[in-house]
Amino acid sequence: MGGFFHSVFALVSLIILIYFLLINAFYLLFTVLSLFGIFRYRQLTTFVNFREVFRLPLVKPISIIAPAHNEENTIVESVKALLSLEYPLFEVVVVNDGSSDQTLEKLMMFFQLQKTRRVFRKAVETKPIKGIYVSSLDSRLIVVDKVNGKKADALNAGLNVSKYPLFCAVDSDSLLEKDALLKIVRPFLEDPEKTVAAGGIIRLSNGCLVESGHVVRIKMPASFLARFQIIEYLRAFLGGRIGLSMLKSLLVISGAFGLFRKDIVLQCGGYRAGTVGEDMDLIVRMRKFLHEKKIPFRICFIPDPICWTEAPESMRLLSRQRNRWHRGLIETLLHNRRLFLNPRYGSTGLLAMPFYAVFEMLGPLVELLGYGTFVACLFSKLVNFPFAVMFFFVAIVLGTIHSLMALLLEEYSSHRYPHLKDILIITVFGVMENFLYRQVLSLVRAKAAFDFLAGKKEWGAMRRKGFALGQVNQ
Numbered sequence: 047m048g049g050f051f052h053s054v055f056a057l058v059s060l061i062i063l064i065y066f067l068l069i070n071a072f073y074l075l076f077t078v079l080s081l082f083g084i085f086r087y088r089q090l091t092t093f094v095n096f097r098e099v100f101r102l103p104l105v106k107p108i109s110i111i112a113p114a115h116n117e118e119n120t121i122v123e124s125v126k127a128l129l130s131l132e133y134p135l136f137e138v139v140v141v142n143d144g145s146s147d148q149t150l151e152k153l154m155m156f157f158q159l160q161k162t163r164r165v166f167r168k169a170v171e172t173k174p175i176k177g178i179y180v181s182s183l184d185s186r187l188i189v190v191d192k193v194n195g196k197k198a199d200a201l202n203a204g205l206n207v208s209k210y211p212l213f214c215a216v217d218s219d220s221l222l223e224k225d226a227l228l229k230i231v232r233p234f235l236e237d238p239e240k241t242v243a244a245g246g247i248i249r250l251s252n253g254c255l256v257e258s259g260h261v262v263r264i265k266m267p268a269s270f271l272a273r274f275q276i277i278e279y280l281r282a283f284l285g286g287r288i289g290l291s292m293l294k295s296l297l298v299i300s301g302a303f304g305l306f307r308k309d310i311v312l313q314c315g316g317y318r319a320g321t322v323g324e325d326m327d328l329i330v331r332m333r334k335f336l337h338e339k340k341i342p343f344r345i346c347f348i349p350d351p352i353c354w355t356e357a358p359e360s361m362r363l364l365s366r367q368r369n370r371w372h373r374g375l376i377e378t379l380l381h382n383r384r385l386f387l388n389p390r391y392g393s394t395g396l397l398a399m400p401f402y403a404v405f406e407m408l409g410p411l412v413e414l415l416g417y418g419t420f421v422a423c424l425f426s427k428l429v430n431f432p433f434a435v436m437f438f439f440v441a442i443v444l445g446t447i448h449s450l451m452a453l454l455l456e457e458y459s460s461h462r463y464p465h466l467k468d469i470l471i472i473t474v475f476g477v478m479e480n481f482l483y484r485q486v487l488s489l490v491r492a493k494a495a496f497d498f499l500a501g502k503k504e505w506g507a508m509r510r511k512g513f514a515l516g517q518v519n520q
Contacts, residue, residue: 066440076289083288107135111204114218127259133227144194157181170316198317198324217302220355229351240344245299246351269359285452291347295398301325303353323374372494410491449476
C-alpha cells in the first residue's frame with residue numbers, strides 16, 4: 047500500500063511540475079512577444095505627434111461612458127479629468143446607477159446640471175431611467191440617473207443615451223491622461239474596418255499627487271498592498287496582454303479603460319446583464335459573434351494610453367475585488383464554453399479559451415495543490431527533495447524573473463518611475479510577493495471558485511478614499 051501511495055504522490059508531483067513549467071513557458075512567450083510588440087509600437091510612434099490626430103478627417107467622435115455607484119469621493123475629480131481630455135469631439139455620459147450616497151448631488155451642484163427631455167433609442171434593455179441631465183457649464187456632459195442594475199446595466203443605459211459611433215468605457219473612479227483618447231484611437235485610424243476594440247494600460251494612482259483631475263507627480267504608495275499590486279498590474283498588462291494581443295488571443299479589455307465600435311457591441315446585445323465580469327464577457331461574445339458572421343476583426347492592446355485608478359489598500363477590499371474578478375472569469379468561460387477547442391472560432395477557441403481555462407481559471411487550485419505537495423515533501427516520509435527544489439525554482443524563481451521582466455518592459459515602454467529608489471522598491475516587492483502575498487491571493491481566488499459553485503452573485507462594494515483624501519505621500 048505504501049508503494050501505491052508513493053507512486054500516486056510521485057505522479058501528482060510530476061503533473062504539478064509540468065503544469066508550472068507550461069504556465070511559465072507561456073508567460074515567457076508573452077513577455078518576449080510583448081518586447082517585440084513594444085519595440086514595433088515605439089518605431090511606429092517615434093515620429094508621430096498624437097495631437098496631429100486633431101487634423102485627420104477620419105477621426106470619429108467618441109462617447110465616454112462612466113458608470114457610477116456611490117462614488118461621491120472621486121466623482122467630481124474624475125469627471126473634470128474626462129472633460130479636459132484632448133480630443134476633437136467627444137461627450138461624457140455619466141450613469142448614476144442608483145447611488146445611495148451624494149454622487150448625483152455632487153454632480154448636480156458642481157456642474158450645474160439641468161434636467162432635459164433628451165430623446166434616445168432603447169437599443170438594449172435596462173433598468174428604468176429616472177432622469178437625464180445636461181451640464182449648463184459644459185454641454186458635453188450628460189448625466190443619466192437610473193434605478194440600480196449594476197455595472198453592465200449602467201453601461202447599457204449609457205450605450206442607449208450616447209450618440210457617437212465609438213464609445214470609451216471607463217470607471218468613474220479612474221483618471222485618464224489628457225492624451226489617452228488620442229493614443230487609444232490609433233488602431234481605429236490605421237484599420238477602421240477591422241478594429242472593433244482597443245484597450246490601454248491601467249496604472250495605480252495610490253501615493254500620487256493629483257491636481258484638477260490629473261496625476262501630476264508619480265510616487266510610491268506607503269501601503270505595502272498597493273506596492274505589490276503595482277508589479278501585478280505591470281506583469282498583467284505589459285507582460286501579458288501585449289503578447290496575447292499579438293497572438294490574436296486577447297480576451298480582456300479592462301472595464302476601467304477600453305474603446306469599442308458601438309455598432310458591433312449593439313449587434314452582440316450590449317453588455318450581458320447580471321454578470322460580474324462584464325468586460326471579459328463582452329470581448330468573448332464579440333469574438334464569438336464576429337467569427338460566426340465571418341467578419342474579419344482586430345482587438346488590440348496599446349501600451350501607452352494610461353488610465354490611473356486607486357487600488358485597494360486593505361486585505362478585505364483586495365480579497366473582495368479578486369474574488370469578483372475570478373468569479374467573473376469562471377462565469378464567462380463557462381457561459382461561452384462552446385468556443386473551447388472549437389476550430390470554428392480560430393485562435394479564440396484553440397488558444398485563448400484553453401489558456402484562460404487551464405492556467406487562469408484552474409491556476410489557483412493547482413498552485414495551492416503544489417504548495418501543499420511542496421510542504422509534504424519537506425515534512426513527511428514521502429520526501430522528494432528533487433521535486434521540492436524544482437518546484438521552488440519553477441514557482442518562485444521563474445515567477446520572480448517574470449515580474450522583473452515586466453518591470454524592464456515598463457522602463458523600456460514608458461519609464462514612468464524616473465527615480466532609482468522607486469525602481470528598487472518595485473524590484474524588492476516583485477521578489478517579496480512570492481512569499482505569502484501570492485499564496486494568500488491563490489487562496490482568495492480558490493475560494494472564489496467555491497463561491498461561484500455556491501451561486502454567489504454579489505458585486506462587493508469598493509469604497510475609495512478619493513483622490514483628494516490621502517492620495518499624496520509627501
